[in-house]
Amino acid sequence: MNALFWGCIWVVAATVVAVLPMRYQYVPGVGLLLAAPILIWQIGAAYGWPALLVAAFAFASMFRKPLRYFALRAVGRSREDARSQVTGEVTR
Template sequence: MSLSVILGAIWVLAATLVALLPMRLQYVPGVILLVLAPVLIGFLGYELGWIAAMAGLAAFLSMFRNPLRYFWRRFRGLETGGPGV
């Protein structure tokens, strides 16, 4: 098994463990996982090809759709859908 697949499996396990934490403890490790994901996806693409990278990107976008949607709306200057909206 290639190193990128092993690191990807470790990333998935870490993301699962972070999801089990209370919400107030999820922010720091969640941001770290969010930052590491594009690096890992690029490594997957380098070792296994663009199809594996696209599969990894689809999984990443699926897992982080709400935080990515929040940051995209915030970047564009739109309401983020917080409490009271």
């Protein structure tokens, strides 16, 4: 099937997951997070780099907090420090 069709299905699925209570978002959210790079690559292969950039910016916009958290963890921040920096909360 067409890569853009699957991209639209991914967006609808992400919207449905966003409506769920937070405790039910983790498992499907991780699945969407892992599927996104493959889907973005397929869109880029089918439609070129401008479509790839649009898809990548849309993905980064939707998953900005989890991506920031994982980036902070990758550079060595503690779990509590990364979480407080992403959410803006002060931990004591």
